[in-house]
Amino acid sequence: MSLVATTPATARPAFLGKVGAGHILLAAALIFYPAVATDFFLTQIGGYSLIFGMIGLSLMILAGYGGMVSLAQITIAGIAGYAVAIFGLNNSNVHGFGWPWWIVAPFAMLLAATASALIGWIAVRTEGIYTIMITLAIATAAFYFAQQNYMIFNGFPGFNGLRAPEFWGVYWRDPVPFYYLCLGCAALAYAAVLYCSRSTFGLTLQAIRDNPRRMRAIGYHVTAHKVFAWFVSGLIAGLAGVLLIWFNGRVSSGTINVAAAINVLVIAVIGGLKHPIGPFLGAVVVVLMQTFAIDIVGAERFNTLIGLVFLVIVFVSPDGILGLWERLKPHLAQDSLRPGP
Amino acid sequence: MPESIVSRLQGTGAHALELDGVARHFGALVALTGISMRIAAGERRAVLGSNGAGKTTLFNAITGDFLPTAGRIKFFGEDITDLPPHERIRRGLRRTYQISQLFNGLSVLDSIFLACRGVSRRRFSLLRPASTDVNMAQAESILNAVHLEGDRDTLVATLSHGQQRQLEIALALAGAPRFILFDEPAAGLSPTERRDLVAILNALPKHIGYIIIEHDLDVALRVSEYVSMMHNGRLFKEGTPREIEADPQVQEIYLGGRHHG
Numbered sequence: 001m002s003l004v005a006t007t008p009a010t011a012r013p014a015f016l017g018k019v020g021a022g023h024i025l026l027a028a029a030l031i032f033y034p035a036v037a038t039d040f041f042l043t044q045i046g047g048y049s050l051i052f053g054m055i056g057l058s059l060m061i062l063a064g065y066g067g068m069v070s071l072a073q074i075t076i077a078g079i080a081g082y083a084v085a086i087f088g089l090n091n092s093n094v095h096g097f098g099w100p101w102w103i104v105a106p107f108a109m110l111l112a113a114t115a116s117a118l119i120g121w122i123a124v125r126t127e128g129i130y131t132i133m134i135t136l137a138i139a140t141a142a143f144y145f146a147q148q149n150y151m152i153f154n155g156f157p158g159f160n161g162l163r164a165p166e167f168w169g170v171y172w173r174d175p176v177p178f179y180y181l182c183l184g185c186a187a188l189a190y191a192a193v194l195y196c197s198r199s200t201f202g203l204t205l206q207a208i209r210d211n212p213r214r215m216r217a218i219g220y221h222v223t224a225h226k227v228f229a230w231f232v233s234g235l236i237a238g239l240a241g242v243l244l245i246w247f248n249g250r251v252s253s254g255t256i257n258v259a260a261a262i263n264v265l266v267i268a269v270i271g272g273l274k275h276p277i278g279p280f281l282g283a284v285v286v287v288l289m290q291t292f293a294i295d296i297v298g299a300e301r302f303n304t305l306i307g308l309v310f311l312v313i314v315f316v317s318p319d320g321i322l323g324l325w326e327r328l329k330p331h332l333a334q335d336s337l338r339p340g341p
Numbered sequence: 342m343p344e345s346i347v348s349r350l351q352g353t354g355a356h357a358l359e360l361d362g363v364a365r366h367f368g369a370l371v372a373l374t375g376i377s378m379r380i381a382a383g384e385r386r387a388v389l390g391s392n393g394a395g396k397t398t399l400f401n402a403i404t405g406d407f408l409p410t411a412g413r414i415k416f417f418g419e420d421i422t423d424l425p426p427h428e429r430i431r432r433g434l435r436r437t438y439q440i441s442q443l444f445n446g447l448s449v450l451d452s453i454f455l456a457c458r459g460v461s462r463r464r465f466s467l468l469r470p471a472s473t474d475v476n477m478a479q480a481e482s483i484l485n486a487v488h489l490e491g492d493r494d495t496l497v498a499t500l501s502h503g504q505q506r507q508l509e510i511a512l513a514l515a516g517a518p519r520f521i522l523f524d525e526p527a528a529g530l531s532p533t534e535r536r537d538l539v540a541i542l543n544a545l546p547k548h549i550g551y552i553i554i555e556h557d558l559d560v561a562l563r564v565s566e567y568v569s570m571m572h573n574g575r576l577f578k579e580g581t582p583r584e585i586e587a588d589p590q591v592q593e594i595y596l597g598g599r600h601h602g
Contacts, residue, residue, distance in 0.1 A: 200458055200466040203451050207444040214442035217404070218512060219430045219459030228465075 030183055039175040044291060047175075047247060049283040050182040054189050054240035056267040056279025058233040061193060064273035065202060066229045067209035068123065071261045072135040075142045076116045076234050077241030078256035082146070082153060083108035084162060084245045091161025094154045101165035109238035116234020117227050124226040139261045147253035158252025162245055173246060182243055186280070189236045193276045196232070205229050270313050272322025281321045285309075355418060357382045357520045357550045358403065363412030365395075365402050372398040373574045376412065382519075384550045385542075387561040389585070390571035396554045397439060399571070400522045404436050405429050417519065431460055433519030437512070437526055439554075441505045445498035449489055449508060452497055453480040456515030479515065487511040487541055503534035510541060523553040527560045539563050562586060 034042055055077050062068045086095040088104040099107070119138055123131050146153040164173035172181050196202045204225050208215050212222045245251045254260075263286070271282025289309060293302035317323035358380040365373040373395045380386055388396050401407040403414060405426040414422045421429050444452050457476040458464045470477050484490050487507045492500065500508065506526055513521050523542075527535050535557065542553070542564040555561035561568070562582035570578040570591055578591060585591055 195469065196467060199469045200455075200464070203447065203455055204458075204464070206446050207452070207455050210444040210446050211442050214438075214444070214512070215455075215459075216426060217406075217430065217436065217442070218456045218515065219427050220455075220464060221427070225465075 027187070034176050034179055042175040042179045043247070045284075045287055046179050047182040047243075049280065049287045050179075050186040051240050051243045051247065051283075052264070052267055052287060053271075053280035053283035054186050054243075055237055055264050056271060056283055057186075057189055057193060057276055058237035058240070059264055059268045060273050060276060060279050061233045061236070062120075062229060063268065064275075064278075065197060065205045065209060066226060068120075068226065068229075069132050069265070070119075070123065070135040070233075071132055071265060072116075072119050072123075072139045072142075073233075073237050073264045074260045075139045075256050076112050076119070076237040077244060078142070078146070078251065079115045080108040080112035080238035080241030081245035081251040081255060082159070083111045084242055085159035085251050086152070088162065090159040092154055092157065092159045094150075094159065095152075096159075101167075105165075105242050108242050109235055112238025112241055113231045113234035116237065117231040120227045120230025120234075121223075123230070124223055136258070136261070139256070140258055143253055143257050146256060153253070156253060158250060158255070160250045162249050162251065164246035173249075178247065185239055185243060189239065190276050190280070193236070197276070201225070201228070266310055268320075270310060270320050272320030274319055274322055278320055278322045285321065355382050356380060356415070357384065357417060358552075359413075359415040360403070361413045361415075363399075363402055363409045363414060365398055365407060366410045371574050373402060373409070376576055378569060378576065378579075380520075380550060380552065382417070382550055383548050384567065385565050386550075386552045387565035387568045387582070388552055388554050388571060389556075389558075389561060389568060389591075393573075394571040395574040396571055397524055398574075400436055400524055400552075400554070403522060404434060433517060434522075435513040435515075435518040435520070436522040437509045437524055439524040439528060441509045443497050443505060443508055443512075445496075447497055448494050449497060449500070449511075450477075450480055450484060450493045452508060453483050453511050453515060456480075456512040457483075460516035483511050483514050486514060486544070488537060503530050503537075506530060506534070506538070507541070510538075514545075518549055521549060521551040523551055523555075525554050525556065527555055527557050535560055558586065 033046060037046060055073050058076070059070055059073045062070050084104055085092075087097050087099045087107060088101065089098050090096045119135065122138070123134050126134050146158075147156055149155060164171065164178065166172065170177045172178055197206075204215070204220060208220070208222050208225055215222050244255070248255070267282040267286050268279045269282070270285055271280065272278030286306070289306045290302075293305045296302075297305050313320060313324070317327065319326070356379045358378070360376050360378045363373060363376040364371070376399060388399065390396050398407065402409045405421070405424060405428075409422065412422075413420060416429065416432055416434055419432070421432065421434075424432075444455070447455070454470065454477055457479045458470075461476055463476075481493075484493060487510050489504060489507055489511065492504060497505070497508065506528070510523070510526060513523070526542075527538055530538060539560060542551075545551070553561060553564060555564075562585075565582060568580060568582055568585040569576055570585065578585065578588060580588070
């Protein structure tokens, strides 16, 4: 299924009826994954991929549906992360207002979404490559500001000792609970994006991507819709930011540096921007590579390997893994139609 | 011109559109100057003229895409000269474009649905439209009006040129239009598609008036009751299709003196 799927969802009584076999199989595999995975694979690969998949998803909304490629998604996630450190508890003896997690987490998301809307409000004045440039400028500025400002961001060291919440008798940073927490959040974000993609707002955003001039001519406020898309995208990036900080237990300027910003773009491009599942596929590939490339080619060359894989995927399929799948599908179907020997 | 048409078109009744001394300059270039015209509600008018005569600029001034440098524009008696484009759209003014301005990534039905929603109060919604949605029902009926019912779920990018021109008209028909500006709707169409287009235009409800810019005289004269000729940013002649067709000056300027239709 692609971003531009033409099957109208309007005639269906409930959107749950639309959930296909692919989604059910995927959900089953993800739910039973902890039964076979070690703690390392649960958190460092599973949880981490789901978190970065969500940050990639926040980019996919903007780029895939809205035609706005942003390099500031990690910055937006970082804002949520810093909010958790500043308004919750930390071990750095700076701020740490000690608000309970159930206030801090939604507040951090809202703060990230508001910041995202502000960044979007600036960025929507530009198009194409200039949107990338302006968001890169904002991400770079935010990185240096966080690194040099000790009053709010505690400068280079940032904040340590951030603990994930404990409730219902569960410490949610333990491998299995943390994995399910990430899976729940990712599934929620994924389903919401999938649903919204065919809502009036989703269709509007895609139409604005295709032809903003005509959208103005049929009565829409193009800028307002784009800025709202940034807000929604910021909510998802913020949620991922909170999880990332609970996972790492710390946040510093290094969390939001330019390499991290580009990493999100690489994840989204490798996975594909035409469907919300793309960024999650991309995240799995990139996280696996970042974890194991060092074992294959050594500490000095692992970035080269990651770069090469990125080049090959983009060269073979500009639409990422999703595009590769779309291309392979007809061949696979034909193979299955052939008579056996 | 027959007296009945004169009295109907130029009578003192409500005018859909009144232009009074409209001008548009781009620096030293005078694209439009001294355009005054009155178009009755429900009237169907053709605007003819060679390339660069200022026809599309006239449309842009009426829709608000460019504000006129001078002059006033009234729409059903209301002065809309300073209104932004979307406010004019909400008052029932629509346009189509010379080069199709469509949504390539959407289906035909979704495109028309969005056009219907654009003028409703619910144009911002995070919910999926229900099958019983009033805008969806409107979209379905417009789909039939422009003969695209067989391509309801087709991706716009994969439509033929002729179908894209039909969709262009469909987007202008959304949401109770009172007056439509058609900018060369027949451009690039085959003879069969042109016949379809004439049928679509002639089948529009009688209360919907329009101005059509069209280079193809066969189309323009068959779908209009009255014709205005433009040249170098000015209106220089008006008349019924028959009068315009027979006018030697029109033939000289617009047809290069070769047309004897």
